Amino acid sequence: MIRLIGAELLKIRSTRMWLGMLALSLGFSLMSVAVYIAFAGMEVNGEQGIGPVTDPDTVRALYASSSAGVLFMMILGIMGITGEYRHQTITGTFLLTPRRGRLLVAKLISYFLFGAAFGLATVLVTAVVAVIALAIRGGSTNPLDHDVPLILGGAVLAMALYSLVGLGLGALIRNQIAAIIVAVGWVQLVEGIITVALPEVGQWLPAGAVRAVTLTSSAFGGSGTLDTLPAWGGALLLLAYGLAFAAIAMVTTVRRDIT
Amino acid sequence: MISIEGLAKHFGPVRAVDGLSFTARPGMVTGFLGPNGAGKTTTLRMLLGLVKPTAGRALINGRPYAMLERPAVEVGAALEATGFHPGRSARDHLRISCAASGIPESRVPEVLELTGLTGDADRRVAGYSLGMRQRLSLANAVLGEPKVLILDEPANGLDPAGVHWLRSLLRGLAEAGCTILVSSHVLPEVEQTADHVVIVARGRLVRDAPLAELIGTGGELRVRTRRAAELAVALENAGGQVRREDDRLLVTGLEPEEVGKAALHVEAVLTELVQERSGLEKIFLELTMAELSAHAGAPGAPGVPDGTPRPDETDRPEEAAAVPGQEDRT
Numbered sequence: 001m002i003r004l005i006g007a008e009l010l011k012i013r014s015t016r017m018w019l020g021m022l023a024l025s026l027g028f029s030l031m032s033v034a035v036y037i038a039f040a041g042m043e044v045n046g047e048q049g050i051g052p053v054t055d056p057d058t059v060r061a062l063y064a065s066s067s068a069g070v071l072f073m074m075i076l077g078i079m080g081i082t083g084e085y086r087h088q089t090i091t092g093t094f095l096l097t098p099r100r101g102r103l104l105v106a107k108l109i110s111y112f113l114f115g116a117a118f119g120l121a122t123v124l125v126t127a128v129v130a131v132i133a134l135a136i137r138g139g140s141t142n143p144l145d146h147d148v149p150l151i152l153g154g155a156v157l158a159m160a161l162y163s164l165v166g167l168g169l170g171a172l173i174r175n176q177i178a179a180i181i182v183a184v185g186w187v188q189l190v191e192g193i194i195t196v197a198l199p200e201v202g203q204w205l206p207a208g209a210v211r212a213v214t215l216t217s218s219a220f221g222g223s224g225t226l227d228t229l230p231a232w233g234g235a236l237l238l239l240a241y242g243l244a245f246a247a248i249a250m251v252t253t254v255r256r257d258i259t
Numbered sequence: 260m261i262s263i264e265g266l267a268k269h270f271g272p273v274r275a276v277d278g279l280s281f282t283a284r285p286g287m288v289t290g291f292l293g294p295n296g297a298g299k300t301t302t303l304r305m306l307l308g309l310v311k312p313t314a315g316r317a318l319i320n321g322r323p324y325a326m327l328e329r330p331a332v333e334v335g336a337a338l339e340a341t342g343f344h345p346g347r348s349a350r351d352h353l354r355i356s357c358a359a360s361g362i363p364e365s366r367v368p369e370v371l372e373l374t375g376l377t378g379d380a381d382r383r384v385a386g387y388s389l390g391m392r393q394r395l396s397l398a399n400a401v402l403g404e405p406k407v408l409i410l411d412e413p414a415n416g417l418d419p420a421g422v423h424w425l426r427s428l429l430r431g432l433a434e435a436g437c438t439i440l441v442s443s444h445v446l447p448e449v450e451q452t453a454d455h456v457v458i459v460a461r462g463r464l465v466r467d468a469p470l471a472e473l474i475g476t477g478g479e480l481r482v483r484t485r486r487a488a489e490l491a492v493a494l495e496n497a498g499g500q501v502r503r504e505d506d507r508l509l510v511t512g513l514e515p516e517e518v519g520k521a522a523l524h525v526e527a528v529l530t531e532l533v534q535e536r537s538g539l540e541k542i543f544l545e546l547t548m549a550e551l552s553a554h555a556g557a558p559g560a561p562g563v564p565d566g567t568p569r570p571d572e573t574d575r576p577e578e579a580a581a582v583p584g585q586e587d588r589t
Contacts, residue, residue, distance in 0.1 A: 003358060093359075095307060098330060259310060
């Protein structure tokens, strides 16, 4: 199993796809930080949108920005399996590892590890930028305040688990383009609508789980009125999504003939 | 040792492989021959655990492929349509195979050297020609120094020098005691490499015999001489069947030596004595023609003259006429 994980990690590292996903994930997080910093404390039509930088909620939201690019971790996971079908490397992969269940487990572990490493990188960069931004705007710069360590840890976990979800989804759908369209449509559209319209359902969706692990209970970051699971519940929920997709894929698509 | 036992695969109503049995033994190259769509690729894919058989089983050293603990060190396979990630280098592809199978990475430069890819090893595969991809497939197959090799159309895309290299590589491995199963629809390739030939058509076994036996029977000799009429009579008297076209005779049922003796007897000066078609070629052509007419719905399908079409010429219309899904060549 360790051999297989080594091979999978080498597969990810030997093409440049991961660089793109890392860049996108970082870009999204930093963009989100920029938005919070720019609009913090600003009044729109006499109402305050985002609290001032001295507000703990704003600080939390700022750090939770590091999970803004989870979608790209999902895409990383999707490409990890659908790319094998697309480039027909799946034939060689199954020749090396004819027991397909083992391969899927190795992939799940590898992508969890890779997602965690990406999460760590994104969180570190985002946190550094956030601290600097807060210092400039006169907010709290102590990264140990306001549950920040918990939020950052949650963001790393969310990234790792999202790549797992993507892998499971990709194994199920197999077609790369279709899987990515489903993922983007789901994350950008369906989840957003359900989260706002039916928050009691929304908390059970992957996006709700990310809110839970990053201690966010508003659609715009910070604490709000949305129903949200406890952090550990969110982590378990994401893990369950990843494993459930992978399990369904294992008994359906992964078993199929490779022709 | 490879044993195929009553193997069958049905895709809906299409019987791609239909109760096939044969063995490939160590120390020899077994040619797996058949027109396109005969079920060769499907058979190999079942042998390698990629496709689940409808019935029967395929064993390597007595076990199904999926039961092998480290398949890459027992069986080397190069399948058609095995992909490489375009963004990954040849060296990285091989390193991944090493990592997954516990093969030391020191094998990577060795197989790159063996397949002549050393100079291009660090380039991305996207820029590779078909021949280079084929070499990479072969490099990957021999990475774990397996004693069983399964190659699907390995000469496709290789230049003549590459084909020659491949032939001597396979011969050398067979002499070292390896079991080698090579599929092909190109006849000369098999005639020059194989010791034993298994011919399939429409998923069924047609012939399973040593190459020498197939070549020896039913071949045709082309003889050219000014004294064609006299020689024709002499050859017929010697027990041959002769067709005459001006100064050219097409002879079946006689060995070259017997033709020479007859020529000496009637004092005919031979300007040409050629083994026109081997028995293997004859069987194969009959098969492809039968397939052609079966698919096209008419005997002697367009583009194929009735005379002596070369097998590589018959390939094209055959491909076009192949039933979709009967064999996967994508």
